[in-house]
Amino acid sequence: MSLIEEIDFGTPRSKSETMVTLTIDGKEISVPEGTSIMRAAMEAGHQIPKLCATDMVDAFGSCRLCLVEIEGRAGTPASCTTPAMNGLVVHTQTERLKKLRKGVMELYISDHPLDCLTCGANGDCELQDMAGAVGLRDVRYGYEGENHVFAKSNGDVNPAWLPKDESNPYFTYDPSKCIVCSRCVRACEEVQGTFALTISGRGFESRVSPGMSESFLGSECVSCGACVQACPTATLTEKSVIEIGQPEHSVVTTCAYCGVGCAFKAEMRGEEVVRMVPWKDGKANRGHSCVKGRFAWGYTNHKERILKPMIRERIEDPWREVSWDEAFSFAAARMRGIQTKYGRDAIGGITSSRCTNEETYLVQKLIRAGFGNNNVDTCARVCHSPTGYGLATTFGTSAGTQDFDSVEDTDVVVVIGANPASAHPVFASRLKKRLRQGAKLIVIDPRRTEMVESPHVKALHLPLMPGTNVAVMTALAHVIITEGLVNEAFVRERCDWSEFEEWAAFVAQPKNSPEATAILTGVDPNVLREAARTYATGGNGAIYYGLGVTEHSQGSTTVIAIANLAMATGNIGRPGVGVNPLRGQNNVQGSCDMGSFPHELPGYRHISGDAVRDQFEAMWNVRLNPEPGLRIPNMFDAAVEGTFMGIYVQGEDILQSDPNTSHVVAALSAMECVIVHDLFLNETANYAHVFLPGSSFLEKDGTFTNAERRIQRVRKVMTPKNGLADWEVTIGLAKAMGFEMNYKHPSEIMDEIAALTPTFAGVSYARLDELGSVQWPCNEKAPEGTPVMHIDGFVRGKGKFVVTEYVATDERTGPRYPLLLTTGRILSQYNVGAQTRRTDNVVWHAEDRLEIHPHDAEQRGVRDGDWVRLKSRAGETTLRAEITDRVAPGVVYTTFHHPDTQANVITTEYSDWATNCPEYKVTAVQVSPSNGPSDWQKAYDAQARHSRRIAPAEAAE
């Protein structure tokens, strides 16, 4: 194995379909019109020396190293900024060019330290490479003159010298090594879209400046790493490279954080990760990354990681480290004991959307075939289950309709209840790039999110009151119907016309107009009308939505309303349009595909279907139960009632992530066997009897399926630190329970999935290795996968319009709880924070804060940074306030990344009518000044400390 070298073509690929032919160094080459001469030469196999050009950003033409000569043209033009044209005859190496390039390099090196042997970039430095390429042997100017290199010059302080900026936890900025090629500045602008960097000064004073000459950490920098990747020298370098040295081999794998599913090269030295570098051929991320995937992988060897199985009789006891066998037989005996005592349906499990498809599949197989019931659910229950219901009802299948590339063809982007800049940052960068090219943006969100405030992006913002999504969606439809903006040809051809007419009559009712609903929604009717017209008539309209849509008592209704809008305007079935749920976790799509829901087998087929069950029964050699099992919230209710007494939880922290923590605590405490399978003693483990240590994504093979249905390989780069990959743990537990599953490698599990699931029939590891990735569905009809769905018609046949009546949630504000709390995420932390809190990402977000409008804060005597008590009907907690007008008066907002805040102590048990997805996004609360932690927090902390004790091992004889 060796390092995967990616070719840098110098300038981006041209999308033109017209070809031009030219001659470079005597070779004839045809390239798409708009391709630079530099890129054309590289495609012909000739590398023109360069420093300021890289193919992730547009050509800039500043380094003067890539000069060429063109027959019939005067001078020596830069090849990066000169387009290829028919009939050009180009020479990349002539006596004149050699001399010029040597002169340019001599000047660069005269202001650069010569510490190559001890430099962090040694072996990976383009400046070093170019000095070699041009044959630089001598620098005639010496190093005594004015420079940026030495702290002292001729005995005096050198004002041009700047010290290293080490403020960012993951990379350093060493100004003395900077050649001011501005690749970092352009990467920040063009790739990331943050505009945190600039070049300050001019001429010899020019230098890279984060913000207004601030530190990297103090600036707007979001630490995505694009600048570090772009830097040709050691100026911006990963601290891990400085500490360890250059990697020697690399493996392509998939990030285990959010639903974007970025492809990375894990660059290794032996079994040690040196750095994670986004892979340019990754079709989800196209070579970009965010602070989590790029840098926040240190949790995989954090000291708190548990590597040995542990058991205990009662949760009050300290943990006891045992062998795998002892842990499996202890767990199996308890689970089987519960079934004997309380019945076969008294146990169940939760699959993890962080684990691979193969692992998820095995857990649901263990439950259905081994436990003998269908009590299996997954964390998609609490995030995107309404997407499953809503899109299956209207379109016929539960999945986003587009690939991420589709955004490049979009003219109007509608973002509803999602904040991609924080939660799906790499997709957000691609979206912002398109917006800067002129696409229009409509944001429907109670908060003025980072998307609304992005630089060089103008958003039409509809700041609705939390809980009124359906009213806003129906009002948008009202405008489209009553103003005659329907795409009638599309609807007549693709949808059920009589259902459409029924729906159109409903939305056209005056009670659904923007003016009539404004009193509920708080949205200016004129702005809403403008948004509807823009979406319906502005060209390709694409809707992207998140948990702000689904996590409501009318979550499924809102998804249906979104699908109605897309169908009515004909925005389905081609690139640039569609309905796109932004999935939270890396493998939410996959865990749903794999049959994690209690009512359906892999491939979204209901468990009551005899034909489907027959197929699985034949392959698994068992009888399957035809009745649906319990969903997560039902499991908790049944536990409190005493009919659900044992649970196997793989890779999910239900105690921290599920609503109404006190109810979850009551449920877990009532159970007689809680098995937690995780990397860390998470909050749920405080109530567990068995702890099975998990393995990280670096330690196992498998596949993840991202938000655009893309199935990508996860590749093992090191031995599992806990000894077993997660799929092997599930097999071990199953065996102890008397249910044998025999697989030697996860690829065999995928083969079984493909054999049983028609939409996965074409998926195999060989296929994935060959194509890099495939988008589900992948079968004989679509052997290379399906980038865009519903192209010639909907999966269900005719698209189905469904009436969406607004029903207010029962969670109401009143005199005691006058404010509405809504929750969300922040860029640097991920979900419950189990991973990111164990990395240096805490420098950006060390605690959850409560965002409150200045008006509400003043009324309550709350100042910025004060401790406040946040109280709902469900519970209370304390945290510090952040005063901001990002939220409207009457609305407060917080994140749920930290267990000591426990935002879910506050959230209630109200849930989506169709799927029981909890209503995280609307809770009536009161805020008041406070002195410190609530009684709940103190008691919780004491219990957690007590519960995490591990008994010291007995001395060996």
Next chain:
Amino acid sequence: MSPDRLIYMANQIGKFFQSQGHDKAVPGIAEHIRKFWDPRMKRAIFAHLDAGGAGLEPDVRQAIASLKEATALPTPP
């Protein structure tokens, strides 16, 4: 399982189907409960119906009655 919670859930399903009119609502509600409720939940709501079905909206009550008619739930193993 606590009938109060199940009554609430059933009525919530009913509210979505209400706007589709009685004729579509009753089978819609029944099908939804058939597809997504586990046997112990179904048994509990059927038992509640037998006990008078207090608190259930008319369409929901009718849907549960029709579902009960059509369902042969296995006795708990």
